Amino acid sequence: MAKNLTRKILESHLVEGKITVGEEIGIRIDQILLQDATGTMAMLEFEALGLDGIKAELAVQYVDHNILQTDNKNADDHRYLQTAAAHYGLHFSPAGNGVSHQVHMERFGIPGKTLLGSDSHTPGAAGVSVLGIGAGGLDVALCMAGYPYHLPCPVVLGVKLTGEMPDWVSAKDLILEMLKRYGVKGCIGKIVEYYGPGVKNLSATDRETIGNMGTELGATTSIFPSDENTRSYLEAQGRRDAWVELHGDEGADYDEHAEIDLSKLEPLIAKPSSPGNVVPVREVAGIKVDQVIVGSSVNSSFRDLMVVARIVEGRHSSPWTSLHVNPGSRQVIENIAAGGGVLPLLRAGARIHEPGCLGCIGMGQAPGTGQVSLRTMPRNFPGRSGTKDDQVYLCSPETVAAAALKGVITDPRDLGKEMEYPRIKDPEQYLVDEVSIICPREDLRKIDVVRGPNIAPLPTFEALPETLETEVVLVVGDNISTDTIMPAGNQILPLRSNIPAISRFVFSMVDPDFHAKAKEKGAVTVIGGDNYGQGSSREHAALAPRYLGVRAVIAKSFARIHMANLCNYGILPLVFARPEDQEMFRPGSKVVYEGVRERLAGGGEEIPVRVDGAAIKTLLHVSPRMRRQLLAGGALNIVKQGL
Numbered sequence: 299m300a301k302n303l304t305r306k307i308l309e310s311h312l313v314e315g316k317i318t319v320g321e322e323i324g325i326r327i328d329q330i331l332l333q334d335a336t337g338t339m340a341m342l343e344f345e346a347l348g349l350d351g352i353k354a355e356l357a358v359q360y361v362d363h364n365i366l367q368t369d370n371k372n373a374d375d376h377r378y379l380q381t382a383a384a385h386y387g388l389h390f391s392p393a394g395n396g397v398s399h400q401v402h403m404e405r406f407g408i409p410g411k412t413l414l415g416s417d418s419h420t421p422g423a424a425g426v427s428v429l430g431i432g433a434g435g436l437d438v439a440l441c442m443a444g445y446p447y448h449l450p451c452p453v454v455l456g457v458k459l460t461g462e463m464p465d466w467v468s469a470k471d472l473i474l475e476m477l478k479r480y481g482v483k484g485c486i487g488k489i490v491e492y493y494g495p496g497v498k499n500l501s502a503t504d505r506e507t508i509g510n511m512g513t514e515l516g517a518t519t520s521i522f523p524s525d526e527n528t529r530s531y532l533e534a535q536g537r538r539d540a541w542v543e544l545h546g547d548e549g550a551d552y553d554e555h556a557e558i559d560l561s562k563l564e565p566l567i568a569k570p571s572s573p574g575n576v577v578p579v580r581e582v583a584g585i586k587v588d589q590v591i592v593g594s595s596v597n598s599s600f601r602d603l604m605v606v607a608r609i610v611e612g613r614h615s616s617p618w619t620s621l622h623v624n625p626g627s628r629q630v631i632e633n634i635a636a637g638g639g640v641l642p643l644l645r646a647g648a649r650i651h652e653p654g655c656l657g658c659i660g661m662g663q664a665p666g667t668g669q670v671s672l673r674t675m676p677r678n679f680p681g682r683s684g685t686k687d688d689q690v691y692l693c694s695p696e697t698v699a700a701a702a703l704k705g706v707i708t709d710p711r712d713l714g715k716e717m718e719y720p721r722i723k724d725p726e727q728y729l730v731d732e733v734s735i736i737c738p739r740e741d742l743r744k745i746d747v748v749r750g751p752n753i754a755p756l757p758t759f760e761a762l763p764e765t766l767e768t769e770v771v772l773v774v775g776d777n778i779s780t781d782t783i784m785p786a787g788n789q790i791l792p793l794r795s796n797i798p799a800i801s802r803f804v805f806s807m808v809d810p811d812f813h814a815k816a817k818e819k820g821a822v823t824v825i826g827g828d829n830y831g832q833g834s835s836r837e838h839a840a841l842a843p844r845y846l847g848v849r850a851v852i853a854k855s856f857a858r859i860h861m862a863n864l865c866n867y868g869i870l871p872l873v874f875a876r877p878e879d880q881e882m883f884r885p886g887s888k889v890v891y892e893g894v895r896e897r898l899a900g901g902g903e904e905i906p907v908r909v910d911g912a913a914i915k916t917l918l919h920v921s922p923r924m925r926r927q928l929l930a931g932g933a934l935n936i937v938k939q940g941l
């Protein structure tokens with residue numbers, strides 16, 4: 299049988315189960331990526347396992363999210379992470395070094411490897427043909443300890459690429475085209491594999507953009523063949539030896555098919571406040587723009603910044619539009635400096651920030667009231683920028699540059715009347731930063747782990763009782779993101795290592811009293827719609843609600859990572875058997891799960907529920923492993939028992 303590339307990588311890493319769509323499989327994880335916002339909790343969980351060092355081939359702790367230092371908290375957490383990394387044998391990439399996805403690709407990505415990251419955009423590793431998957435901190439901690447990673451065996455969507463992109467159109471427009479076609483839940487349970495003659499027209503960093511933002515499709519991950527472009531990228535990074543050629547077999551079979559002719563793409567933009575809200579740029583042209591940002595975890599490479607530099611060269615941004623640059627890594631700044639890109643950006647009025655995620659998660663760069671912000675970032679969920687009722691659009695670096703110059707949303711092709719499209723060639727040899735990452739060393743293993751006052755102990759949770767009696771505190775609609783459940787931003791992110799403190803902000807954008815109400819009730823059900831928990835991998839969106847007493851979420855469907863996080867913390871992820879039953883629930887409804895423990899233990903998929911006395915049916919679609927986690931009150935309880 300001619301095999302696709304996804305299948306080849308999954309088969310070569312399979313340690314449990316069979317490659318049958320929908321069945322749970324366990325795969326070996328070669329590399330681990332942690333970032334600081336999720337990493338403190340993941341590290342505390344790893345420490346709770348009681349091992350003296352990591353078991354994975356390679357693990358890298360990045361500091362890229364909580365980089366504003368407005369008080370002691372973030373700096374304390376970074377010291378904890380640095381000392382823990384030294385003690386347990388991880389690499390450590392300090393603040394200022396860059397965004398995990400960009401730096402990992404530059405320094406560590408190896409085609410054909412598996413990478414598990416405590417960040418949902420880990421699939422950006424597709425840039426160098428790594429199978430990168432995002433997961434909650436506890437799953438990442440377990441893989442760091444040598445356990446396999448479990449996931450439902452995905453459907454493989456083969457996307458055949460043909461043609462070459464026209465001038466002023468780039469990789470972001472391709473992933474926005476995918477989002478236009480599939481929306482934010484169209485690829486749940488799927489791995490998107492790109493293949494065909496058009497692939498050679500995408501560079502490694504173009505592929506990173508597409509893989510990274512593929513997360514917004516709901517996809518488990520994305521993958522590209524490892525070809526000459528991968529080779530030249532790795533060679534330019536001084537890592538020629540890491541390259542291997544990889545592709546699906548000729549005539550390989552895919553579970554689902556799609557085709558995109560790159561030459562037919564046009565500049566696209568996602569309107570507020572969902573990455574799935576995609577329209578052609580020309581449809582919204584003329585809207586006044588207050589702020590533009592190029593960079594952060596996506597579109598922050600040499601090419602992305604250089605194309606903006608060349609477009610704005612010799613001109614100044616509009617006086618009403620602030621132009622921001624968030625480089626993906628220190629190495630990217632070094633290279634655009636060497637390539638002559640820094641001066642044109644500065645002369646155009648750009649504010650060049652330190653490498654990091656920054657405004658993407660509301661760590662600074664929040665727009666003013668009612669102001670329009672155009673960003674190359676991967677997501678624009680409501681309020682994520684840090685501003686209430688924000689107006690954030692997602693688009694390519696070309697569209698950002700056009701808006702910076704004109705002060706209004708502008709189809710970048712219009713610039714073609716004034717100038718030639720600057721096609722950027724990646725350097726044949728990048729300036730390589732080999733010293734900023736601290737590598738594991740035997741003498742460093744003796745370092746004591748330093749815990750600052752910001753770090754609270756991990757909460758413990760009891761097992762599932764025979765019968766669960768709860769009250770509904772909140773009913774929400776479709777596509778509720780983890781940013782709504784557990785907001786980010788510069789006030790809340792520094793509390794990621796302190797569950798009692800961060801839990802005060804659960805659902806705070808929807809109901810500022812959720813925290814107090816949930817605590818008062820003691821046992822709570824939350825009612826959701828479709829795609830509940832889309833977006834990030836933050837396990838805090840399960841852990842903090844559980845701390846407040848949330849014991850069940852009944853929804854129409856769940857996003858993959860959040861569903862796993864709910865099971866990891868012993869919250870029942872139940873699906874309405876009849877979606878219309880959602881209407882029976884109000885805040886204050888009494889919800890009883892009679893004999894729920896016995897049903898779970900017996901393997902039952904149907905979980906009957908009484909809502910204010912009326913009976914309805916809900917379904918529990920989880921693997922036997924997740925069922926055990928739910929019974930035990932969370933995964934950590936099981937692992938600790940095992941130890």
Ligand code: MIC
Nearest residue numbers: 335336417418419834835836
């Ligand atoms: C995000 O882009 O939403 C984040 C912030 O990077 C998250 C991780 C987190 O919440 O810390 C993600 O993508 O998983």
